[in-house]
Amino acid sequence: MFLQFKREVEHVLKAALDKASYEHRALELETSEHADITSRIAFSLAARYRKPPAVIADDIVRNISIPPANRTLISEVAAMGPYINFYVSDSFLNATLERIKAGNTVDVDKRDTKIIIEHTSANPDGPLHIGHLRNAIIGDTLARVLKRSGYRVETQYYVNDMGRQVAVAVWGVSRFGLNTDKKGDHAVADAYIAANRMLESDATYQSEVEALMKRYETGDEAVMKRYEEAVQRCLAGIKASLHRLNIKHDLFVFESRFVRTGDVARIIEELKRKGELKYEGSAIMLQLEGIDKELVIQRRDGTSLYTTRDLAYHRWKSARCDRMIDVFGKDHELVSQQLRKALILLGVKVLPEFVIFEFVSLPSGSLSTRAGRYISADELMDKIEERAYEEVDKRRSDLSEDKKREIARIVGIGALRYDMVKVSPEKHMIFDLEEALDIEKKGAPFVQYAHARACSILRVARDEGITVPESADLSLLRADSEVALIKKLSTFEYVLENAARELKLHPVARYARELAELFNIFYKNCPVLNADEELRAARLVLVECTMRVLHDVLSVLGIEAPEEM
RNA sequence: GGGCUCGUGGCUUAGUCAGGAUAAAGCACCGGCCUUCUAAGCCGGGGAUCGCGGGUUCGAAUCCCGCCGGGUCCGCCA
Numbered sequence: 001m002f003l004q005f006k007r008e009v010e011h012v013l014k015a016a017l018d019k020a021s022y023e024h025r026a027l028e029l030e031t032s033e034h035a036d037i038t039s040r041i042a043f044s045l046a047a048r049y050r051k052p053p054a055v056i057a058d059d060i061v062r063n064i065s066i067p068p069a070n071r072t073l074i075s076e077v078a079a080m081g082p083y084i085n086f087y088v089s090d091s092f093l094n095a096t097l098e099r100i101k102a103g104n105t106v107d108v109d110k111r112d113t114k115i116i117i118e119h120t121s122a123n124p125d126g127p128l129h130i131g132h133l134r135n136a137i138i139g140d141t142l143a144r145v146l147k148r149s150g151y152r153v154e155t156q157y158y159v160n161d162m163g164r165q166v167a168v169a170v171w172g173v174s175r176f177g178l179n180t181d182k183k184g185d186h187a188v189a190d191a192y193i194a195a196n197r198m199l200e201s202d203a204t205y206q207s208e209v210e211a212l213m214k215r216y217e218t219g220d221e222a223v224m225k226r227y228e229e230a231v232q233r234c235l236a237g238i239k240a241s242l243h244r245l246n247i248k249h250d251l252f253v254f255e256s257r258f259v260r261t262g263d264v265a266r267i268i269e270e271l272k273r274k275g276e277l278k279y280e281g282s283a284i285m286l287q288l289e290g291i292d293k294e295l296v297i298q299r300r301d302g303t304s305l306y307t308t309r310d311l312a313y314h315r316w317k318s319a320r321c322d323r324m325i326d327v328f329g330k331d332h333e334l335v336s337q338q339l340r341k342a343l344i345l346l347g348v349k350v351l352p353e354f355v356i357f358e359f360v361s362l363p364s365g366s367l368s369t370r371a372g373r374y375i376s377a378d379e380l381m382d383k384i385e386e387r388a389y390e391e392v393d394k395r396r397s398d399l400s401e402d403k404k405r406e407i408a409r410i411v412g413i414g415a416l417r418y419d420m421v422k423v424s425p426e427k428h429m430i431f432d433l434e435e436a437l438d439i440e441k442k443g444a445p446f447v448q449y450a451h452a453r454a455c456s457i458l459r460v461a462r463d464e465g466i467t468v469p470e471s472a473d474l475s476l477l478r479a480d481s482e483v484a485l486i487k488k489l490s491t492f493e494y495v496l497e498n499a500a501r502e503l504k505l506h507p508v509a510r511y512a513r514e515l516a517e518l519f520n521i522f523y524k525n526c527p528v529l530n531a532d533e534e535l536r537a538a539r540l541v542l543v544e545c546t547m548r549v550l551h552d553v554l555s556v557l558g559i560e561a562p563e564e565m
Numbered sequence: 566g567g568g569c570u571c572g573u574g575g576c577u578u579a580g581u582c583a584g585g586a587u588a589a590a591g592c593a594c595c596g597g598c599c600u601u602c603u604a605a606g607c608c609g610g611g612g613a614u615c616g617c618g619g620g621u622u623c624g625a626a627u628c629c630c631g632c633c634g635g636g637u638c639c640g641c642c643a
Contacts, residue, residue: 026583028583032586033586033589034586038586040585040586043584043585043624046623052623053585080586081586082585082586083585083586123643160643162643163642163643164642164643165642165643166643280641281641282641283641284641285641292567292568292639293638293639296640296641297641298641299641300641301641303641305641305642305643306642306643307643310643329637330569330570330636330637330638331637331638331643332638332643333568333569333570333637333638334568334569334638334639335638335643337569356569356570358570358571358636358637359636359637361636366636391605392605395603395604395605396603411605422577422578422591423577423578423579424578424579426570426571427571427577427578428570428571428635428636428637435576435577435592438592439605440605441591441592441593441605442605443591445605446591446605446606448605449603449605449606450606452603452605453602453603453606456602456603457602457603458602459602460602461602502582506578506579507579510579510590513590513591514590517590520606520607521606521607523602523603523606523607524606524607524608525607527601527602528602529601529602530601530602543602564603565603565605
């Protein structure tokens, strides 16, 4: 409902500015603690019209005409010094609840735009660790935000099956075998780590790995079979971990396919025609405008490189979508710029947008699969669910074992997901396991708890034979905490819209927490079931609406909403 | 060395792109609240030279310049 209110504000403000003959660029609207929407436009007009901002604000307000109450959601506009403050009407509050009750928690249109989001894309040489987790959770949440905003979204996992790391893993699996008792990704990691140790101690094995890579690139069937076994085993494990996190990719795309289809060779030929190249033996280097470092697109031995295959992948993607977004770690930033420039050179129309996140490191240093220095996602999830179980057990000894396990899983995974998106991605994270496991003071459980409380009221009501009424006198809901809660419910669509436009997720996490907080305050101040019949009816509607929006925002964050906890 | 990026109460952060209303939250700390719908909750309190130094402006956490500190990239790796 908030978006409609905002459109109305834009309309009346624009009309007033025209009427008073103020030329303007933007309306400078923002939400504020002092009003429902405020405009700071008087500040920027002050310089041009050489009048104090407060005088201009006053002048504008005198020129604003608000339509009659039955045709607007604006109740009032007032100049507060230099600020022009707009306030919502009673009908806005009522309409907000009616709309949510009817099932529309947000006001969005279906859009034709199809967006491909690439995320996670961890090398299939071991299990996901907490660095990959940040990528996966950001990518998945972004996909959910865009889907909820009406876009058609496809998520892809780009499988780097042609790189040296994977060759080492395959070599290691052949040499040391796979422990079939272990989850596939962990078994592959064992072989990979052992292989790396051996390669470090004796360089003669390096040539075996290189031979393996060459034979894979040329499509040697026996080698492809060995790759297939190791990579699929590893991916099966990775998929299982992602599944636990409530993450599923629509498509897994193997980089080797672009070599086999000849796309990579075609890309190199095209770049030879269109680009500024340097040759050193058979090695080919591409000079890109504005980037000092040239991009190597073919090795001296004639084999392809990650970047070239990635170019082919992006061109392939561009033909299948209207926008594409890559979720990358900060270490890929330069590469992503080179990729973009090279795609422009190739005449590709749909260019990638990048969501870049900073690294996750451990207090002991940076993460490394190769060195075995990482906390695997599985280990982390096991521990956090275990810790969540202790908390559930402490509070709800009345529940069955299965129920307690289920709640612990929902709370634990939720806490993990929330933690990863609550801060802006450019913030470097030093991952502290103890802190991550401190379930009690997490954002997600707080929001989930509010949801469970709302469900609890509705459940107790149902048990007493009280149903949420079809219609109620919603104008009874005018206590401070009721009004604040309804206003918060109305802004979910605004938060979502901003998140989808800016590709920023932490405001969504913040919103969820704030909504939960306002519900908790309402819960404290406004008894529902013990209120008089009419008030009880209205409050039941409010509780149901809040439950829906909490459920919706949690699902956008990929977090399950428990009905009790 | 060059590029990108981060630096805000004890800790973790929001706000920075588009400069404006007393710098906003969580955790931690101190003090209150369970005969009423789940206390994973609510109420109150203390605590910040917004890394440092200049500049622009009526006004700077926000813009510009310089410096300091952390991260990262600058491979015929991925």
